Amino acid sequence: MxxxxxxxxxxxxxxxxxxxxxxxxxxxxxxxxxxxxxxxxxxxxxxPSRLGVSLAEGRHAANGIVFPNLAGPYYTEVLLGYEEVASELGRSVVILSTKGRTRVHDLVKDLAGRVDGLMVFGHTAPDDLVAELVRMGMPLVFVSREPLAGADTLRSENTESARALARHLLEHGYQRFAFLGAPIATGDDVDERWQGVRSVLGSAIEAVPTEHYTVECGYQAARTLLRASGRPQAIVCSDDEVALGALLAAEELGLAVPDELAVTGWDDIMAARHARPALTTIRQPMRELGARAARALDELITGARDTPRHLVLTTELVLRASCGHHPQEEPR
Missing domain, CATH: 1.10.260.40 (lambda repressor-like DNA-binding domains)
Structure with a gap:
């Protein structure tokens, strides 16, 4: 060995x-x-292996980022926050998107050999490779993942915000709910959101999978759900893009939102504020996630600290018309 x-x-x-x-x-x-x-x-x-030699030589002045998908405003905001700080620190950024790729293990390991440290999104990298990189002392920061020994983790708060959202919907008198989101992996952000709403709503809410976190997948899943008998009175969506798809499906089927159906999202992307009706959602600091990840990785690379850190950033329930709320006009 x-x-x-x-x-x-x-x-x-x-x-x-x-x-x-x-x-x-x-x-x-x-x-x-x-x-x-x-x-x-x-x-x-x-x-040292090839990766170890690269680490030892310290010749890269580059950070690697591993994303499951670069499409969509959420990933864009996180990446912008990361790149802004990395640029200030004099580091270039090498990006790997694993969507539609085979041999992900080899691709991530090859990237690790060409950079000084990695930021990995969620569970994108295989667990056996993560364990190998940790053993080798590779500087690692994970975004939107549960705490992991030997690496920094950084995520937004999910569970309490989901509970607050669920309680608000109950106060409006809704009784039948659906949670619309991609297949839920234990320990990821969407799983925490699901667990949060379910802890409040219990058997009154069912989980409905979507293929991806996109407007199109949200539309398709919501369309099927809303055409079936016993449709929900409120749909809690895993993110804003899925929620925007649900709004489109409701409009196509002639369902008035929020009079006949409430819809909520997560993230507070720009489109959520300009949807009709405007989308109730959970605002998370997407760009700050990226910025903090870049600074954390730089600290690990330069040896400014040795001990891994696990941070959770605050989120905020934003009430708008899509759940029946009638707030005053927002300041931004």
Whole structure:
């Protein structure tokens, strides 16, 4: 079995970040500490892989980003926030979208060998590869994923906001609900939203899958749902794009929103504010997610800190007309 950077760190009595800084020749490392690390490398006959060599040489000045899909305003906002900060820090950004790609494991590993650190969205990278990258000491930041040992995680709050949304809908008198969203993976953002609304609504809400988080998929799923008997009185959507599709389906079927059907979304993209009726949603700081991820990854790459951090950003329930609410005109 190959020797890992963790074993080198244990033998030298230092952190993996210190081992990484020593091998890269970047960042402050005391002479005695450097000597201990190099001695451990020699004793263990530690031979870095292609990825390890790239990390040790520290020659990239580039960050890698792994997204499941680059289409849609949510990913765009996160990417814009990331790129703005990365640019300030003098780092270029290499992007990998895995949508429709085969051999994702190999593609992500190849990207990891060409950059100094990776930001990975959710569960896009295979778990076995994630474990391998963590063992090697690769600087990693995950966005929209549950806490993971050995890497930073950054996400927006989901569960409490979903509960607040569900309670608001109950106050309007709705009794039959559907949760419209892509197949739910345990631990991801959509799963937390589903668990939140279900904890309040119980058996009054059913989960209805969509193929993707898009307007078209939301439209198709909502159209089928609303044409069936016993249609819901309110649809809670996994994101705003799915909700916009549901609004289109309701309009096509002649259902008045919110008089005959309430629709809610998540994210608060620009189109949500200008939909007719305007969309009730949960506002999350999409661009801030990207910006914070870029700064966190830079801290790990430069060795500014060794300990992984797990941050949850605040979200906000935004009430608009699509659920029967009649707010005053928004200031922005």
């Amino acid at each position: 190959d020797v890992t950077i963790y074993e080198v760190a244990r033998r030298a009595g230092v952190s993996i970040a210190t081992v990484s800084r020593t091998l890269r020749g970047t960042g402050p490392v005391a002479p005695k500490t450097r000597e201990k690390v190099l001695k451990a490398v020699e004793e263990l006959r530690f031979t």
